[in-house]
Amino acid sequence: MPPTPTTTASPAAPARAGAAQAPSLTERLDAVRPYALSAFRIVVGLLFACHGAASLFGVLGGAAGSNGGTIAAGTWPGWYAAVIQLVAGVLVLLGAGTRSAALIASGSMAYAYFDVHQSMALWPIQNGGEASAMFSWAFLLLVFTGPGALSLDRLLSRRK
Numbered sequence: 001m002p003p004t005p006t007t008t009a010s011p012a013a014p015a016r017a018g019a020a021q022a023p024s025l026t027e028r029l030d031a032v033r034p035y036a037l038s039a040f041r042i043v044v045g046l047l048f049a050c051h052g053a054a055s056l057f058g059v060l061g062g063a064a065g066s067n068g069g070t071i072a073a074g075t076w077p078g079w080y081a082a083v084i085q086l087v088a089g090v091l092v093l094l095g096a097g098t099r100s101a102a103l104i105a106s107g108s109m110a111y112a113y114f115d116v117h118q119s120m121a122l123w124p125i126q127n128g129g130e131a132s133a134m135f136s137w138a139f140l141l142l143v144f145t146g147p148g149a150l151s152l153d154r155l156l157s158r159r160k
Contacts, residue, residue: 038148042093044138048105049089051131055082077115084108092142095151099143106139 023031055063055071055078062068063078071078084104091101109132117129124130147153 034149036148037145038095038150040138041095041098041142041148041151044135044142045089045091045093047089048085048135048139049093052082052084052086052089055079056086077111081108081112088139092139095147095153098147098151098153102139102142106136106143109133109136109139 050060054060058066058068058070063071063082071082073079085108088101088105088108091097092105113124113129113132113136117124117127117132120127124133
């Protein structure tokens with residue numbers, strides 16, 4: 001006859017039967033994940049929109065390298081990139097069409113990195129492309145995770 005398996009209490013098991021166990025750190029963090037994701041989305045969208053506003057309107061120090069100026073309308077690729085930054089940044093900030101806006105933003109930053117920065121040196125720290133690389137990956141993450149708990153998309157879907 002095979003031996004009967006014995007069970008041992010795990011160290012995390014409560015000492016007495018029926019005692020409530022406090023949620024673990026992982027469980028508490030998992031509970032607030034949708035709100036942390038929303039905060040991440042809001043900050044990334046705001047920072048991205050600021051880049052576009054600076055380049056298009058000369059606010060916040062203006063376009064990079066312009067001494068407080070703007071990018072001339074229709075200039076390729078800078079003006080178009082600034083429009084994408086402003087529009088996609090605001091949409092992501094608000095959580096409106098987050099996945100689509102984030103996909104376009106991610107692609108524009110990947111283009112900026114590989115077309116503008118990567119030709120100067122391989123690593124972002126060497127070629128000044130840290131912001132492009134970080135924005136590209138941050139927006140790609142939002143494509144897969146969605147907007148989080150606090151977004152216009154979620155608010156409008158609840159009203160239906």
